[in-house]
Structure formats: C-alpha cells, structure tokens
Amino acid sequence: MKRLVMKMKYEVRFSGTGGQGIIRCAVLLAEAALYDGYFAAQSQVYGPESRGGSSQGEVVIKDTPIYYPKVTVPDVLLCLSQEAYNKYAGDIAEGGLLICDSDFVQPDGREGDTVQLCRLPMLETARDKLQNELSANVLALGVLVGLTNVVSEAAVHRALANNFKAKILPLNLTAYQEGFQMAQSQAAALNK
Amino acid sequence: MTEIKNKHVQLMQGNEACALGAIKAGASFFGGYPITPSTEIAEYIAREFPKLGRYFMQMEDEIASIGAMIGASMVGHKAFTATSGPGFSLMQELIGYAAVAEIPLVIIDVMRFGPSTGLPTMPQSGDIMQARWGTHGDHSIIALSPSSVQEAYYTTIRAFNLAEQYRTPVVVLLDEKIGHLREGFDISQDLEPEIINRADFVDKAATSAGGGKYLPFANTPSGVPPFVPLGQGERYHFTGLTHNQAGFYTADAEQVATFMHRLCHKIEDHVNEIAEVEQLDCAGADCVIIAYGAVARSAQEAMVELQSQGYKVGLLRLKTIWPFPAEQIREICADKKLVVMPEMNMGQLAVEAKAALIGSGVPFHSITQVNGRLIAPAPIMQAVIEQMAEHSVKQGGGR
Amino acid sequence: MEAVYEKYFRDNLPHIWCPGCGNGIVMSALARALDKLGYPQDDILLVSGIGCSSRMSGYMDLNTVHTAHGRALAFATGAKVCEPRLKTFVVMGDGDAAAIGGNHFIHACRRNIDMTAIVINNSIYGMTGGQFSPLTPTGKRATTAPYGSIDRAFNLVDLAKGAGATYVARGDVFHAAQLTNLLVEASRHKGFAVVEAVATCPISFGRYNNIPEPADMLFWLRDNTVTVQQAAKMSDEELTDKIIIGKHFETEAVEYCEEMARLLADKQADNEKAGDENEV
Numbered sequence: 003m004k005r006l007v008m009k010m011k012y013e014v015r016f017s018g019t020g021g022q023g024i025i026r027c028a029v030l031l032a033e034a035a036l037y038d039g040y041f042a043a044q045s046q047v048y049g050p051e052s053r054g055g056s057s058q059g060e061v062v063i064k065d066t067p068i069y070y071p072k073v074t075v076p077d078v079l080l081c082l083s084q085e086a087y088n089k090y091a092g093d094i095a096e097g098g099l100l101i102c103d104s105d106f107v108q109p110d111g112r113e114g115d116t117v118q119l120c121r122l123p124m125l126e127t128a129r130d131k132l133q134n135e136l137s138a139n140v141l142a143l144g145v146l147v148g149l150t151n152v153v154s155e156a157a158v159h160r161a162l163a164n165n166f167k168a169k170i171l172p173l174n175l176t177a178y179q180e181g182f183q184m185a186q187s188q189a190a191a192l193n194k
Numbered sequence: 195m196t197e198i199k200n201k202h203v204q205l206m207q208g209n210e211a212c213a214l215g216a217i218k219a220g221a222s223f224f225g226g227y228p229i230t231p232s233t234e235i236a237e238y239i240a241r242e243f244p245k246l247g248r249y250f251m252q253m254e255d256e257i258a259s260i261g262a263m264i265g266a267s268m269v270g271h272k273a274f275t276a277t278s279g280p281g282f283s284l285m286q287e288l289i290g291y292a293a294v295a296e297i298p299l300v301i302i303d304v305m306r307f308g309p310s311t312g313l314p315t316m317p318q319s320g321d322i323m324q325a326r327w328g329t330h331g332d333h334s335i336i337a338l339s340p341s342s343v344q345e346a347y348y349t350t351i352r353a354f355n356l357a358e359q360y361r362t363p364v365v366v367l368l369d370e371k372i373g374h375l376r377e378g379f380d381i382s383q384d385l386e387p388e389i390i391n392r393a394d395f396v397d398k399a400a401t402s403a404g405g406g407k408y409l410p411f412a413n414t415p416s417g418v419p420p421f422v423p424l425g426q427g428e429r430y431h432f433t434g435l436t437h438n439q440a441g442f443y444t445a446d447a448e449q450v451a452t453f454m455h456r457l458c459h460k461i462e463d464h465v466n467e468i469a470e471v472e473q474l475d476c477a478g479a480d481c482v483i484i485a486y487g488a489v490a491r492s493a494q495e496a497m498v499e500l501q502s503q504g505y506k507v508g509l510l511r512l513k514t515i516w517p518f519p520a521e522q523i524r525e526i527c528a529d530k531k532l533v534v535m536p537e538m539n540m541g542q543l544a545v546e547a548k549a550a551l552i553g554s555g556v557p558f559h560s561i562t563q564v565n566g567r568l569i570a571p572a573p574i575m576q577a578v579i580e581q582m583a584e585h586s587v588k589q590g591g592g593r
Numbered sequence: 594m595e596a597v598y599e600k601y602f603r604d605n606l607p608h609i610w611c612p613g614c615g616n617g618i619v620m621s622a623l624a625r626a627l628d629k630l631g632y633p634q635d636d637i638l639l640v641s642g643i644g645c646s647s648r649m650s651g652y653m654d655l656n657t658v659h660t661a662h663g664r665a666l667a668f669a670t671g672a673k674v675c676e677p678r679l680k681t682f683v684v685m686g687d688g689d690a691a692a693i694g695g696n697h698f699i700h701a702c703r704r705n706i707d708m709t710a711i712v713i714n715n716s717i718y719g720m721t722g723g724q725f726s727p728l729t730p731t732g733k734r735a736t737t738a739p740y741g742s743i744d745r746a747f748n749l750v751d752l753a754k755g756a757g758a759t760y761v762a763r764g765d766v767f768h769a770a771q772l773t774n775l776l777v778e779a780s781r782h783k784g785f786a787v788v789e790a791v792a793t794c795p796i797s798f799g800r801y802n803n804i805p806e807p808a809d810m811l812f813w814l815r816d817n818t819v820t821v822q823q824a825a826k827m828s829d830e831e832l833t834d835k836i837i838i839g840k841h842f843e844t845e846a847v848e849y850c851e852e853m854a855r856l857l858a859d860k861q862a863d864n865e866k867a868g869d870e871n872e873v
Contacts, residue, residue: 029376032205036378039199044376047315069495070571071375071488156198161205223675244860249674249853253667254700261660261667261697262674265640268658269676291661424656424672425679427635431651433659434643442605442651 012063012152013073016142017090018082020055023139027080028059030143030161035063037157043071056085063152078150080142081107082125088112101145120149122184128177137177144181149189206379208346208372209276212302213238215350216274220389221300222248223266223273225259227281230314231370232304235276256284260299264288267297268432270392270423272354274300278370279308279321283328289363290329291434293457296411296419298357298392302350302366304373307566316566317370319487322542325365326516332454334461336468337365337516339486343377348387349513355390356468360461361418367515369538371488371568396420409439413452417460462517469519472511473526475501479508481532481578484523484547486512488568489536496574507578515543520550528554532581536561536574557585597628603654609645613807615766615792616646619713620653622769622790623682626776627655630680638679640669642694644686645720646713646792663694666701666710673708677850680780681708687728688718691747695727702756702785706849709779709786710758712749715794723797730834734801750841753787760786761842766793767814768838775840784848791818791836 014031018024025046032044046059060073075095081087081102091113094100100113104121113119122145128138140162147153158178166174206214213235216224224243226236236252243250249266253259256277263273277285282303292299307313308320321328325337336356340349346368353364395418408428412419419439422428435443436450444450461468474497476482485493490511500507510526512519527533533556535544544560551558559581563569601624610616627637637655641647643662650657656679660668669683690698690712701710717735718724725735725742728749732741753761760782764772772790779786793799793810804810814836821839824832 029205032376036203036205037198037200041378042205044205045371045374068377069491069498070568071371071377071491072568072570074570160198223671225671244857245864247857247861249857251670251674253670254696257664258667258670258697258700261664262671264660265658265668265671265673266675267671268668269638269672269679271675273671288661288664424658425635425638425676429634429654429656431657431659433651434661435659 010065013076013095014061014063014078014080014146014152015073015076015090015093016059016061016080017086018057018080019085020057022057022082023136024057024082025059026165027139027143028061030140030158030165031146031153032061032063033161033164034153034157035061037160038153040065041068043068045071056083056089058086058090078146079113080146082138082142084108099149101142101149120145120185120188122188124181124184127180127184132173132177132180134173134177137173140174140177141181141184144178144183145185146181148182148185200380202382203378203380205376206343207234207374207376208340208343208368209234209304209374210238211343211347211379212276212350212366212368213242215347216300216354217242217246218347218387218389219272219351219354220391221272221274221354223263223271224250224275225253225262225266225273226251226275226277227253227256227259229256229278229281231306231373232276232278232281232302234373235302235304256281257288260285260288260292260301263299264292264295264297267299268424270426272298272300272358274302274354276302276304278304278306278314279324280311282321282324286324286328289335290331290333292363293329293333293335294434294436295432296361296421296457297363298361298421299363300350300353300357300366301363302368305367305369307370313566315370317488317538317568318564318566319367319369319489319538319542321367322515322539325367332458334362334458335365335516336360336362336461336514337367338513339367339515340372340513341487341490341511342372343375344379344381345513346372347379347381351387351389355388358390358392358395359418360464360468361421362461365516367487369487375488392421392423396422407440410441411437411439411453413439413456417456417463465517465519465521469514469517469522471519471522471526472513474509474511476508476510476526478506480506480530481534481582482508482510482527482530483574483578484510484512484527484533484535485537486515486543487538489538492569492571493536493574496571496578499571500575500578505578505582512543518546518550520546523547523550524554527551527556530556532557532559532578532585534559534561534574534577534581536563536569536577538563538569540564557581597624600624601627601634601653601655603652606652608652609648611796613793613795613810614645615715615790615794616649616713618766618769619646619711619772619790619792620649622764622772623649623684623711623776624653625773626780629773629777630780632680636678636680638669638672638676638681639684640665640672640681641684642686642689644689644718646684646686646715647689649684663689663692664697665689666694666697669708670701670704670706673706674850674853677707677854682780683708683710685710685712686719687712687714687716687749688726691727691749691752699752699756702753702758702787704849705757705759705784705846707784709776709788711776712787712789713792714749714789715792715798717794717798719794719797723801733798735798736801749787749789750837754842757785757846758787758842759784759844759846760840762787762840763789763791763836763838765791765814765818765836765838767811767818771838778840782843784846791838
C-alpha cells in the first residue's frame with residue numbers, strides 16, 4: 003500500500019457517534035498540523051445530543067493560508083459507525099483513503115473502486131487491549147497518521163500533551179502508538 | 195523525533211479568541227446567559243475571570259445580563275456579554291437604553307440560523323439588521339464582523355476600544371462558522387494592541403474638579419461627552435428618558451433635537467475612522483465581490499480560483515458592518531463592471547450596498563443562501579462568471 | 594426636617610406626582626432613613642425602574658439611575674457586584690417589581706446581594722392610567738379590570754421570603770415613621786432586604802374603588818393595617834383583607850458580593866501560586 007504524500011491541500015473527515023471523541027480527534031490532528039508548520043482549519047457539524055447521534059469533525063490542512071475552511075472532498079475519511087459510513091463514504095475523493103472500524107462498519111462499496119480501504123478493529127482493541135473504549139479516538143488517530151504520515155510524531159505528541167491531563171496522557175500516548183502500529187502492520191500486509 | 199516547526203502557534207476556536215480579546219482589552223464584568231453557539235465564551239470567562247480578580251455573573255436571562263452590564267459599566271467597568279439571535283433579541287430594549295444613556299458595552303453575537311430557535315448549531319448572518327435597528331427609535335451603533343479566529347481576537351479588542359471612545363454599545367457579529375472554527379492563533383510577532391480606557395477621555399476641565407459642573411451629556415465638539423463613572427464624586431443621574439446635558443428629563447423641542455442629532459452624528463460623522471474595509475486586488479478588477487464574516491473566506495477562495503482562470507476579480511471585505519461604509523464602497527466599486535455580494539441571509543446588507551451604488555450604473559448582484567450552511571466558493575464563482583457574461587453582452591460584449 | 598430635605602433632594606422639584614400620591618411619603622421616609630444611616634451621599638446608589646414611583650431617582654441628590662421597566666434590580670446587581678462599597682437602594686413599583694421585573698426580583702432574592710429593594714405598592718399601574726397589577730387585590734377594579742380583577746395577587750412578603758430574601762418587611766404610607774425605621778433596618782441588614790411600602794393612588798386606584806379622596810385612602814390604610822405582633826394573635830378570618838405591617842422576616846445567609854470576593858481571592862491566590870511554580 004503506497005503512502006499518501008502531502009500535497010497542496012489535504013482534507014480529512016472523522017465521523018462516528020456522539021461521545022466517541024470524534025471532534026477531539028479532529029482537534030488533535032489540526033493542532034499537530036499547526037505544530038508542523040502547516041495551516042489548519044478544524045470545524046464540525048453536530049446535533050443537539052452530547053452522547054449518541056452522529057458526530058462529524060473535519061480538518062483542512064494546507065501549506066498556504068486556508069480561505070474556505072470546510073472540507074469539500076475528503077482525502078481521508080474515518081468511520082467509527084455504520085451511520086457515519088452510510089452518510090459520508092460516498093463523498094470521498096477518488097484515490098482517497100477510507101478507514102473503518104471492522105466490527106461496526108460493513109462497507110457496501112459506495113466509496114468507489116479507487117478508494118483504498120483499511121478495516122481495523124479499533125473499538126475492540128481500545129476496549130479489550132487498552133481496557134478503555136474512550137481511547138478509541140486517539141487510537142484511530144494513530145491509525146490515520148500511521149497510514150498517511152500527514153503529521154509528525156513529535157507534533158502529535160505535543161498535541162496530545164496539550165489536550166490531556168497528566169493523569170490520562172500515558173493512556174492516550176499508548177492508544178496512539180497502538181493505532182500507529184496497527185496501521186504499520188496493515189500497510190505491510192497490504193503490500194505483501 | 196523530529197523538531198516542532200512552529201512553537202508559538204495555538205489551535206484556537208473563534209469563541210475562545212473573543213474571550214481572550216476581551217481579557218486583553220481589560221473587560222472586568224461579564225453578565226450572560228447560556229445560548230448556543232456562544233456558550234464557549236461564557237465558559238472561558240467563568241474559568242479565567244476569577245483568577246484575574248474580575249467579575250463573571252450568570253444572570254437569569256439576557257435582559258438581566260445586559261441590565262447588569264449597564265450597571266457595571268456605569269460604575270466604571272468594561273462590561274460585555276456573549277449571546278446569539280434569540281438572546282440578542284431579548285437584549286434589544288436595553289441596547290436602546292445603552293445607546294441613549296451612552297454606556298460603553300460590548301455584545302458578542304454569535305449568529306445562528308433563525309428566526310426563532312431556527313438551527314441553533316448552524317450559521318447565518320441573520321442579525322445584520324437586528325444589530326442596526328433591533329431597538330426602537332433612531333440611534334446609531336457600531337457593529338464589527340471578523341472573518342478569522344485571530345481577527346476575532348483583535349476585533350473584540352477594537353470593539354472595547356470603540357465602545358469607550360464613542361460611549362456606545364458595540365456589537366461583534368460573529369457567525370457560528372467563525373465562532374466554532376478552530377485554526378492557528380499566533381500573536382507572538384504582533385505589536386501590542388492599543389487599549390483605550392475611559393479615563394483617557396476624561397479631561398479634568400470637564401469635571402467639577404476643574405471648576406465647572408460636570409455635564410455627563412455635554413454637547414462636546416466631538417459629540418462624545420467625557421464619562422466620569424458613577425460613584426466617583428460626581429452625583430449625577432442616568433435615565434432612558436430624553437435628557438438634557440445634565441442628564442435630566444427634558445421634552446424641550448430644541449434640546450431633544452440637539453440630543454438626537456448628537457447621538458446619531460457622534461458615530462455617523464466618524465464612519466471613515468470607525469469603518470474598516472479590506473481590499474484585495476480591487477484596483478484594476480472588473481468585478482468586485484463584497485463580503486463579510488465567514489462568507490468572505492469563501493469569496494476569497496472564489497476570487498483566487500477565478501483569477502487563476504483569467505478573471506479580473508477583487509474582494510472588498512467589510513470588517514465593520516455599522517456604521518455602513520457606503521462612501522468607501524462607492525469609491526472602490528463605482529468604476530467596476532460588476533459587483534456581487536454573497537451573504538448567508540436573504541440579502542440583508544445587500545440592500546445597503548446596492549443603495550451605496552445607486553447612480554453609479556454598476557450592475558449589482560446579490561447571492562443569498564439560507565440553508566444553514568456556509569456558502570461554498572463554487573456558487574460565488576458561478577455567479578461571477580454568469581453575471582460577467584451577461585453584463586458584458588449588455589455593454590456591447592467582447593470584453 | 595427641612596434640612597434633611599434640602600440635603601437629599603435636588604433642586605429640580607416639583608415632582609410629577611399627583612396630589613394625594615403616596616410616593617412622596619416614601620421618598621421623605623427614605624430621606625429621613627438616609628439621614629439616620631449617615632452614609633456619605635457620594636457612596637449611595639439609588640436605582641429605580643419605570644413608573645410613577647421610579648421618578649424618585651431623579652429627585653434625590655445621590656448617584657442615581659432611572660432604568661427601564663422592570664430592570665432596576667438587574668442594573669443594580671451589576672453595579673453593586675463591581676462596586677460593593679456603594680450603599681444600594683432600588684425603588685420599584687408593584688407592576689415594575691412583581692410583573693415585568695418578577696424574574697429579576699426572585700433572582701435578586703435568591704442571590705442575597707446586599708441592597709435594599711423598596712417596592713412601592715399602590716396596587717395599580719399609575720403612570721399608564723390605572724391598570725391592574727399582580728399586587729392588585731382580587732376583585733378590585735382597574736381600567737383593565739372594569740368588572741373587578743379575577744387574578745389572584747402575589748403576597749410580596751411571602752414571595753420574597755420564598756425566593757430567598759434575608760430581610761422582608763412591609764410598611765405603609767400612613768405609618769411613615771415606622772416606614773423610615775424599616776428602611777434603616779433593611780439597609781443595615783447584610784443581604785437582600787425587601788421593604789414593601791403600601792402606598793396610595795387616589796387617582797388611578799381610589800377613584801375606581803370607591804375611595805377617591807386622598808385622606809380617605811390614608812384612613813383606609815390606618816383602618817386596615819395590623820402589625821406583625823397584632824397579626825400573630827389574630828385568626829385567618831380576622832386577617833382577611835388586612836395588611837400586615839412591620840418586619841416579617843430576617844435571617845442570615847451568605848451574601849453574594851462577599852462570596853464573589855472570596856472566590857476571586859481564592860482563585861487569584863491559586864493563580865499566583867501557579868505562576869510562581871512556573872517560574873521555578
């Protein structure tokens with residue numbers, strides 16, 4: 003599987019269920035991109051629910067100033083729920099990357115043939131291996147960065163340290179590394 | 195591990211930038227009531243103000259919020275609130291009071307989709323006219339509109355400065371898109387912003403300490419009377435009734451007219467100092483796009499794309515909505531072949547822009563979108579291309 | 594007494610009140626109370642709403658604010674929180690405080706912010722010509738209740754107490770000396786003090802309710818008021834339609850400005866500590 007390379011404009015959409023930390027995930031990526039010297043804009047669409055309901059966070063990363071701050075055609079889409087997949091998978095860019103939770107999302111091909119599909123048990127790993135389902139969002143970020151290298155490890159670490167209190171930072175660093183490793187193995191498997 | 199390239203930058207939300215701007219400007223009283231999509235401002239201030247020895251109050255409703263702000267400002271504090279359409283509507287009566295009693299205030303209105311409860315989490319530039327005419331009677335007001343997170347910070351500081359300078363309520367019209375947008379914030383290389391305080395305008399000679407009796411509503415040449423806060427030795431009177439220079443009720447026709455004219459002119463006569471516009475490639479452009487708030491960003495994207503396709507397009511961004519910079523718009527746009535104005539409403543400000551261009555012969559095209567979404571660059575580009583074609587034909591074609 | 598009036602009144606009298614109006618009696622009671630309290634005039638803030646009674650702020654030589662209808666307590670709250678040194682009095686009418694300003698009234702009671710709220714209750718909207726208010730007794734006539742009001746009235750004392758006010762009293766304009774004393778006591782009380790001042794409006798209330806003569810209205814007050822002490826010995830039946838005057842309630846509770854000061858001191862100390870640690 004070939005690495006996606008940085009280009010003029012990079013658009014990422016994170017989607018799932020309210021309460022999964024989707025928006026936080028988008029915030030972390032945007033923050034890391036800023037630390038790497040890029041321009042970044044993060045926005046979201048959310049409903050009235052704090053928990054449950056669909057949740058969507060998006061990030062535009064550019065090496066020049068960002069005017070229109072919204073994602074139009076995402077280069078990468080992360081889906082942690084079937085509802086999110088159904089809603090957003092059709093929008094993904096040709097040749098883009100779709101990352102889905104393998105237990106909770108059953109793709110039906112609407113993303114198109116050119117899209118690279120990566121299915122990993124992100125929620126299960128967070129729940130069983132890390133003993134904390136709430137860390138699935140940061141694990142998913144690890145997967146995304148592991149597959150794309152869109153931001154540097156140093157930048158992500160700084161963003162994590164800035165977003166999590168000292169007490170829960172180690173768990174999130176572990177979750178990030180776990181996701182990153184999962185991505186590496188997946189990439190290796192796909193390349194075989 | 196690789197090095198961090200940008201150590202000074204922070205990811206910040208528009209609402210947070212407003213709160214930070216208010217703190218920088220020296221705001222010392224916040225009175226507010228929770229309302230989406232502005233609540234992050236109240237939350238930020240509730241957390242930070244106590245550490246700074248400043249006052250945060252959550253009031254029982256928006257009417258109480260602005261009432262408490264006026265009380266705080268009367269005794270010398272820089273007061274502000276954050277709200278959205280429905281709350282802004284509840285404040286309107288007392289915005290009129292603040293205009294008439296000449297009370298500096300800052301109201302950050304994070305505009306959501308309306309009317310009524312509308313779409314609370316979605317944007318609309320719906321309060322443009324509410325900001326101008328929401329309260330009853332003739333008065334003037336200042337309203338500013340930032341287009342980025344960093345600009346939200348500086349705009350809020352400017353709002354406080356203008357409030358003090360002109361003794362008036364100032365509205366920051368932030369649309370939900372900018373309020374909730376997170377992007378880079380880095381002021382480490384910027385000059386310290388100027389902070390204007392009430393005392394800067396109080397000439398000793400204007401107070402009884404200088405010999406004469408302090409006139410809290412004096413007809414000064416600038417139109418703005420110096421403001422000695424209540425409770426500092428000048429025992430005077432505030433009222434929402436039409437009042438004389440001393441602050442007491444009058445129905446005398448001449449005094450009433452003088453007062454009303456001063457109230458309006460103190461702002462309208464200084465439109466060129468107050469109203470800021472930003473021009474991008476307007477000189478030499480065939481078509482100028484006029485835009486404000488988040489829409490200006492879509493317009494800029496459209497402009498860049500159109501330029502790459504060979505169109506001569508410029509952007510005139512309104513950083514100030516009220517007082518309306520009609521003269522500046524006329525100067526910049528009168529010789530153009532086309533003006534288009536995209537807005538996230540049914541064309542509230544287009545009415546003013548169009549009026550500014552009456553007699554110039556410039557074709558004016560208003561683009562409106564009221565679906566709860568930020569206008570994308572594509573419909574703006576399309577409108578420019580179509581309108582250019584249409585008007586070139588009308589003007590003889592071939593250009 | 595002449596000296597008291599000269600000291601506390603501005604030189605813009607005469608006032609707008611009708612002959613026989615009770616507002617002037619409340620104003621003079623306030624002037625005498627201020628004289629007894631002895632606060633410097635520069636340190637007194639008098640805030641009023643809108644209505645006949647609220648014109649009082651324009652006549653008194655203090656720091657004065659004539660606000661909007663119903664909003665006096667909101668204005669006063671902001672000013673008092675920022676400048677707790679100001680001895681704050683808020684004058685409102687019955688419609689002003691209990692109808693349009695009812696929400697601010699109960700929340701000011703709840704916060705227990707240190708000020709004296711004077712509700713001049715003439716049972717009517719006087720300035721607009723005699724419409725019934727939430728304090729108009731059921732059955733009384735008004736221009737908007739030509740057949741007698743079918744609304745139940747608030748008992749302002751109970752309302753204030755229930756909402757958390759820590760001093761609640763009721764006086765009336767017949768017993769002006771008592772009213773003065775209640776105002777003194779209310780102001781000395783630390784916390785939110787409510788003094789309902791039952792007043793007469795012969796023009797807009799009396800005329801519609803068979804008491805058109807100012808003196809008769811005062812006599813009516815004399816004959817229908819009983820003290821808190823007397824009331825304690827009377828049956829509910831005997832108390833029907835009686836106005837109970839005197840101090841009804843006083844208790845101690847955390848005062849809002851002091852609580853605010855404590856919060857600010859704590860958080861500023863934390864902040865300085867955090868700053869020192871960062872420097873280390």
